[in-house]
Amino acid sequence: MIENAIFKALGDPTRRAIFEKLAGGAMNASALREGMAISQPAMSQHLSVLREARLVREERQGRFVNYEVDPEGLAHIARWLRKYRDYWPARVAALKDVLEDMDE
Amino acid sequence: MIENAIFKALGDPTRRAIFEKLAGGAMNASALREGMAISQPAMSQHLSVLREARLVREERQGRFVNYEVDPEGLAHIARWLRKYRDYWPARVAALKDVLEDMDE
């Protein structure tokens, strides 16, 4: 049940901050730490949680590990959200039709 | 930071099941328990968490309390998701334009 991993991962404000930072552009773990008052192991653990939720993916580049947003996690949230489109407020109702076209 | 409450609330599978059940139609806490192997206090506590996340809202009706999906929580998720639309997979890309029309 990937939704569990996804929502749990996003339930932590530090991890959401990390994710948001990565959404601004891929970077390695050290760069992510800059200005974030977080220890190196803590960052590594957070990235591990985000990776298992498929919100983030890694790519080793020499002795750096580059992290970037993984669309898979976001797609899962979109699919979960779609299930409850009947309850979306009117302002967002226009989304309905488009969401219905989403295959898979 | 309501996102914290929302994602934490959805990080529990029992609460997602409760939410899904309510999405099928409003009902009271006793009706929600049916077929769910969950104690009455546990249900009450879960509903409290969902309510504080604005995923669910209540309305007292006599000695029953009717629960229903609160669109506010879902709207928050949609707004959060919109921030990362650049990373959505191509299949969902059509959503972009519509989401951009979402005011607020």
Next chain:
DNA sequence: CCAATACATAAGCATGAACTTATGTGAATG
């Protein structure tokens, strides 16, 4: 009113999650 019903709250306990310090691993650099 008084008992029963529907639900909320309190308190305690067991597990999990997020941090810490310490150490391991894999790659480049001198």
Next chain:
DNA sequence: CATTCACATAAGTTCATGCTTATGTATTGG
């Protein structure tokens, strides 16, 4: 090829979370 650098993993601690049993509160029917 040994040291340094970037990161991961291990182990321990503290606090949060989800459950339990027990009790409180609001509403209604007899």
